Amino acid sequence: MSQGQRAEGVVSGGPDPHRVVDSTSLVRELDLLRIRAARGSRKTRMSIDDLHRKFTDVPRSTLANYLNGKHFPPADLFDRIVIALGASATEQRAWSEAWFAASEQRLNDRWSFGRTAPAATPRELPGAVPGFVGRREHLRMLGALLDGATADMTIAVITGTAGVGKTALAVQWAHSVSPRFPDGQLYLDLQGFAPGDPMSPSDALAAFLGSLGVRPDEIPRHEAERAARYRTLLAERRMLVILDNVQSPAHVRPLLPGSPTCLVVVTSRHSMSGLVTGEGATRITLDPMPGDDAIRLLRNRIGARIDEELDAVTELIGRCARLPLPLCILAEHMAMNPKVAFAAVVHEFTQANPLDLLDTGEDARTDIRSVFSWSLTHLQDDAATVFRLLGLHPGHDFDAYIIAALADVDLAQARRLSTALRRAHLLESRGDQNRYGMHDLLRAYSVELAATIPEAARHAAIGRLMDYYLHAAMSAVQMIEAGDEEFRPQARPISTVSPEFGSSADADDWLAVERANIVRVAVYAAEHENHSRAIDLAQTMNRHVHSGGFHAEVVGMLTPALHAARRHQDARGEAYALTRLGIVHAHLGDYRAALDHSSAALAVCRRITQLLADTDLAESRHFRGGRIEPVAITRAAAFRFGEAVALSNLGIVYTRLGRYDEALTHQQRALELMRQSAIRVMEVPALANLGEIHLGEGRYQEAVRYGTEALQLARQSGHRAFEGTALTCLGNTHEAQGRHDEAENLYREAHTIAVQTDNLRLEAESLDGLGRVLHKRGEHAKALSYHTDALLVARSIEHRHEWATALTGAAHAQRALGLGEHARQLLREALTIYTELGVPEADVIRTRLHEEECRDTGRTN
Numbered sequence: 001m002s003q004g005q006r007a008e009g010v011v012s013g014g015p016d017p018h019r020v021v022d023s024t025s026l027v028r029e030l031d032l033l034r035i036r037a038a039r040g041s042r043k044t045r046m047s048i049d050d051l052h053r054k055f056t057d058v059p060r061s062t063l064a065n066y067l068n069g070k071h072f073p074p075a076d077l078f079d080r081i082v083i084a085l086g087a088s089a090t091e092q093r094a095w096s097e098a099w100f101a102a103s104e105q106r107l108n109d110r111w112s113f114g115r116t117a118p119a120a121t122p123r124e125l126p127g128a129v130p131g132f133v134g135r136r137e138h139l140r141m142l143g144a145l146l147d148g149a150t151a152d153m154t155i156a157v158i159t160g161t162a163g164v165g166k167t168a169l170a171v172q173w174a175h176s177v178s179p180r181f182p183d184g185q186l187y188l189d190l191q192g193f194a195p196g197d198p199m200s201p202s203d204a205l206a207a208f209l210g211s212l213g214v215r216p217d218e219i220p221r222h223e224a225e226r227a228a229r230y231r232t233l234l235a236e237r238r239m240l241v242i243l244d245n246v247q248s249p250a251h252v253r254p255l256l257p258g259s260p261t262c263l264v265v266v267t268s269r270h271s272m273s274g275l276v277t278g279e280g281a282t283r284i285t286l287d288p289m290p291g292d293d294a295i296r297l298l299r300n301r302i303g304a305r306i307d308e309e310l311d312a313v314t315e316l317i318g319r320c321a322r323l324p325l326p327l328c329i330l331a332e333h334m335a336m337n338p339k340v341a342f343a344a345v346v347h348e349f350t351q352a353n354p355l356d357l358l359d360t361g362e363d364a365r366t367d368i369r370s371v372f373s374w375s376l377t378h379l380q381d382d383a384a385t386v387f388r389l390l391g392l393h394p395g396h397d398f399d400a401y402i403i404a405a406l407a408d409v410d411l412a413q414a415r416r417l418s419t420a421l422r423r424a425h426l427l428e429s430r431g432d433q434n435r436y437g438m439h440d441l442l443r444a445y446s447v448e449l450a451a452t453i454p455e456a457a458r459h460a461a462i463g464r465l466m467d468y469y470l471h472a473a474m475s476a477v478q479m480i481e482a483g484d485e486e487f488r489p490q491a492r493p494i495s496t497v498s499p500e501f502g503s504s505a506d507a508d509d510w511l512a513v514e515r516a517n518i519v520r521v522a523v524y525a526a527e528h529e530n531h532s533r534a535i536d537l538a539q540t541m542n543r544h545v546h547s548g549g550f551h552a553e554v555v556g557m558l559t560p561a562l563h564a565a566r567r568h569q570d571a572r573g574e575a576y577a578l579t580r581l582g583i584v585h586a587h588l589g590d591y592r593a594a595l596d597h598s599s600a601a602l603a604v605c606r607r608i609t610q611l612l613a614d615t616d617l618a619e620s621r622h623f624r625g626g627r628i629e630p631v632a633i634t635r636a637a638a639f640r641f642g643e644a645v646a647l648s649n650l651g652i653v654y655t656r657l658g659r660y661d662e663a664l665t666h667q668q669r670a671l672e673l674m675r676q677s678a679i680r681v682m683e684v685p686a687l688a689n690l691g692e693i694h695l696g697e698g699r700y701q702e703a704v705r706y707g708t709e710a711l712q713l714a715r716q717s718g719h720r721a722f723e724g725t726a727l728t729c730l731g732n733t734h735e736a737q738g739r740h741d742e743a744e745n746l747y748r749e750a751h752t753i754a755v756q757t758d759n760l761r762l763e764a765e766s767l768d769g770l771g772r773v774l775h776k777r778g779e780h781a782k783a784l785s786y787h788t789d790a791l792l793v794a795r796s797i798e799h800r801h802e803w804a805t806a807l808t809g810a811a812h813a814q815r816a817l818g819l820g821e822h823a824r825q826l827l828r829e830a831l832t833i834y835t836e837l838g839v840p841e842a843d844v845i846r847t848r849l850h851e852e853e854c855r856d857t858g859r860t861n
Contacts, residue, residue: 017091020098022105027069029098030081034067037085046085054084072218075099075225104232122184122211125242128175129168131300134293141284142173146180146263153257155264155279157272160286161425161442162193162371163325166267167244169286174242174265181263183237186211188255192247193269193375201254205230208255227254235259243267247378249274269375271423288322288439297324301331305338312342319349321439326368355444372445375424382407383420389461390438391450394524395517397430397437405468405496406461435513462524466533467494469514469521473540475499476507508758515541515553522557531564535573538580551798554584575604575642582649587761589800589837591653598649605643637677644673648686655692656801658840663693681717684710688722688729695733703733724753724762731769735776744773764793764802771809775816784813804833808845824852 015032019025034045048067052060058077066073066081073081075096082095138158145154158166171187178185186208192198205226209219212233220226234241234257246252246268256264256279266272266281275281289297294317298306306313320326334340355368376384389406390398404414418436421427427436438446450458471494479501501507518537526534538557558577565573582598585591651667654660671686687710694702711726731746747769754763771786791806811826827849834842 017094017098020101023069023072023102026098026102027067030067030085033082033085033087051081051084055080072103073099074221075103076221100228103229121182122186123178124187124211125174125178125185126171126187128172131297132168132172133296133300134289135165135169135172135286138169138284138286139173139176141282142169142265143177145282146177153260153262153264153279155256155266155275155281157275157281157283158265158267158286159269159271159283159425161323161428161439162269162375163323163368163441164286164288164425165324166269166286168324170242170244170265170267174240178240181238181240183239185240185242187242187244189244190246190251192245192251193371193378198245198247198251201251202226204255209233223254230255231258234262236261238262241265246270246272248272249278253279269425271425273423289324289327291317291322294320294322294327297327298331298334301328302334306342309342312346315346316342316349319346319440321441323439323441325371326441329368355441355448368441369445372442375426376449379420379424379426383417383424386417387421387426387446388449388453391443391446391448392453392458392462393465393517394520396443397435397517399435401468401472401497401499402465405464408461408464408496411497462528464494464496466521466525466530466537467492468496468498469518470533470536470540472498473511473514473518473537476501476511477540479507480504480511511541515550519553519556523560526557526560526564531561531568531570531573534558534561535565535570535576539576542580551584551588554580558584571604571608571639575601575608575639575646578604579642579645579649582646582653586649586653586656587797587799589833591657591837591839594653595650598646598653602643602646602650605639605646609639609643640673641677641679641682644670644677644686645682647673648689651686651693652689655689655696656837656839658696660693660697664690667693680713681719681722684714684717684719684722684726687713688725691729691733695729695736700733700737704730707733720753720757721759721762724750724757724759724766727753728762728765728769731766735769735773740773740776744770747773760793760797761799761802764790764797764799764806767793768802768805768809771806771813775809775813778816780813780816784810784817787813800833801837801839804830804837804841807833808841820852824849 014036015029017029020029031045034051037046038044048060048064051067052058052063055063062071065071066077078099079092079096082092087095142156145156158170160166174185174187188199188204188207190199190204200223202223205223206219208230209226210216212230214229214233220229236259239257239262241255241257241262241264243252243255243264243266246266248268248270249272252266252275266275271285272281272283276283291314295306295310295313298313298317316330317327320330330345334342334345376387379387386403386407390403392406393402395402400411400414400418403409403418404411407414407417409417418427422429422436426442427438429435430437437443453461471492475498499510501510518541522534522537525531525537534557538554538561541557558581562574562577562581564570565577578597578601582594582596582601585597586594647666647670651663651670654663654666667686667690671683671690674680674683674686687706691703691706691710694700694706707726707730711723711730714723714726727746727750731743731750734740734746735743747766750762751766751770753759754766767786767790771783771790774780774786775783787806787810791803791810794800794803794806807826807830811823811830814820814826815823827845831842831845831849834845
């Protein structure tokens with residue numbers, strides 16, 4: 001006999017919740033439970049009054065209506081009733097299932113007879129965003145989900161950083177497809193990132209049930225019961241559900257309909273990985289708007305006036321991080337101030353905090369700081385702390401090692417924290433090397449918050465960051481340039497984790513990625529009275545930035561370090577900064593600045609050397625045999641070596657300027673001082689330059705002697721870059737003597753070293769040398785190719801003298817190929833550079849051009 005048949009007949013025996021199929025059978029079985037509860041009391045069943053004594057919070061009449069079936073009891077009160085009537089724990093579960101069976105049947109009966117059907121189909125979508133533009137690919141992805149619906153419920157999760165336009169996209173798409181959901185569209189802002197507590201799933205379910213026609217007094221009290229009723233109402237209905245501003249997967253799971261006839265769109269600042277893996281949701285991540293779409297958005301809101309200042313508008317779009325929210329705030333500002341030029345607003349952005357300029361002051365939902373702060377509020381404390389600490393990092397991108405240094409945590413913890421920030425869209429991935437960054441507005445917010453960190457904690461974090469960069473840079477350079485330790489400061493132990501480099505290629509890759517950050521950290525150190533770290537970083541990176549032609553970076557590091565060293569009377573720092581700046585300005589072709597810096601470095605070294613020498617003598621008399629004397633002597637020797645480097649730099653500049661007597665005097669003294677030091681390899685550039693001086697004066701035998709000695713010493717020392725310098729010196733001498741085969745071999749060997757050591761200056765010099773040799777052999781097309789390559793390299797490193805040399809070589813090759821006018825144009829460019837440099841080559845080129853113009857004029861006549 002079926003349950004339905006038993007329900008219609010006479011029921012004998014005790015209460016059995018399994019017989020319940022509807023409200024009537026529920027009342028009958030509950031009455032049998034009252035009878036069983038009255039056994040031994042001389043009563044037929046437990047009376048309403050007896051039961052009411054256990055329910056002082058429920059009116060007697062209400063209790064009676066529930067027990068006689070006039071009203072259907074809420075689940076929580078029904079559970080209390082069966083417990084009060086003596087149901088065991090096992091029976092309680094069965095009675096709970098009985099209540100659900102009766103509830104669902106009652107709901108179906110009511111819908112069947114139309115007594116409680118919703119008065120209207122819910123149409124709850126908010127208004128579409130006016131002037132919505134772009135996001136075509138994302139709209140297509142949403143459409144594909146709708147067209148490809150399966151037997152399972154379809155869920156789309158739109159994620160992205162604050163202000164990127166998640167809600168606008170969801171609502172825009174929902175309006176466009178609303179006809180395909182004839183049973184209605186539900187929308188609810190769960191306020192997952194608003195100030196205060198987010199809307200609970202239980203409250204959200206109550207709101208949805210109300211929208212679906214359930215009377216307030218019939219909405220279940222418990223979340224699970226509300227969710228069950230919600231799923232029942234949406235079963236088989238074609239509905240679109242928009243769940244906006246969701247905080248987490250747990251926040252939204254009770255609101256999922258469960259029916260394949262429904263489509264759910266969730267928006268969140270978090271990645272919602274739980275929904276993707278657990279419920280099979282499709283994630284759609286929004287990036288900042290493309291530039292063209294951003295321009296269209298502003299044009300829609302402001303008008304065609306943006307086309308009058310398109311460059312300024314483009315810069316403002318970048319400063320708004322191409323996010324729709326700040327762009328809309330900017331558009332409102334410009335619309336209210338039609339006479340304000342966009343260029344003036346750009347200037348405001350440059351001079352002021354962009355967060356101040358994007359403060360609406362009226363609505364927290366559209367104030368940038370408030371919007372960002374809500375993302376931070378819902379993070380765990382350690383992740384929020386890291387976001388603030390990242391505002392101390394002067395660079396624009398970073399990895400887990402940098403997070404570990406700032407937060408003083410191990411690498412695993414740093415990676416976990418970076419993942420938490422990335423999932424909250426407070427960080428974005430950069431490149432393919434596990435690096436992260438922030439868009440400019442988030443970075444400005446992070447910097448602003450960093451200022452609120454207690455001073456002691458802030459200084460400790462910055463100190464750890466600088467120590468990390470110095471230690472890691474030293475490790476990388478040591479891997480690449482083993483054997484040059486005497487040119488670099490000594491590594492110090494650090495408290496944080498640092499990368500280990502398995503090969504020189506790994507170390508070189510790391511330096512290439514971190515070079516810009518190291519420069520910023522060094523500049524920051526110098527500007528914040530920590531110039532010694534700035535000097536150490538610059539000295540550590542010496543050959544890496546010098547050989548690669550990163551002159552702007554060197555100037556950026558050393559200029560503030562020089563000023564700080566002078567303020568603190570740090571002679572070592574001042575001398576080093578002046579020396580390196582002299583070298584950089586020489587490569588840039590600013591020979592006046594090169595002479596000034598190198599002369600100043602020489603003066604500092606000589607002054608300190610004399611002071612230390614006097615101190616040594618006095619101390620040796622007073623502390624004969626004491627420890628202070630060798631330390632002072634070592635310092636004096638160090639400054640004598642600095643004096644030698646400064647003299648050598650001056651010799652090189654004077655050689656470029658054609659002032660060979662002065663060059664020879666300085667370079668010979670430099671060589672004497674270098675030979676007194678223990679660092680013999682530094683004799684190589686002095687010897688090579690002495691060879692260039694003698695070559696310039698036509699003394700080829702002396703030039704070969706110095707060049708050969710330089711090459712032998714470089715090879716003995718294993719210094720590849722200096723070996724390349726000596727090879728080009730010898731190549732120049734053999735070329736001048738007409739020994740083209742020997743010169744070509746030397747240039748090719750130098751070029752190989754240049755490529756292997758990534759020395760761009762040496763590469764340009766060796767390519768030009770090869771071009772000249774091939775031109776003299778009559779292989780003009782090949783010569784032009786080499787000179788063109790040399791020109792590209794010289795331009796990339798802003799080596800102006802080599803730039804002009806390459807132009808000259810290319811012009812000679814073009815002239816030989818019959819391209820006279822092209823050749824003259826290149827010579828004019830070379831003449832401009834040579835003239836600005838003030839070097840003898842300018843007179844040679846000027847004479848050559850004059851002769852060619854006279855010859856061409858003669859042909860015309």
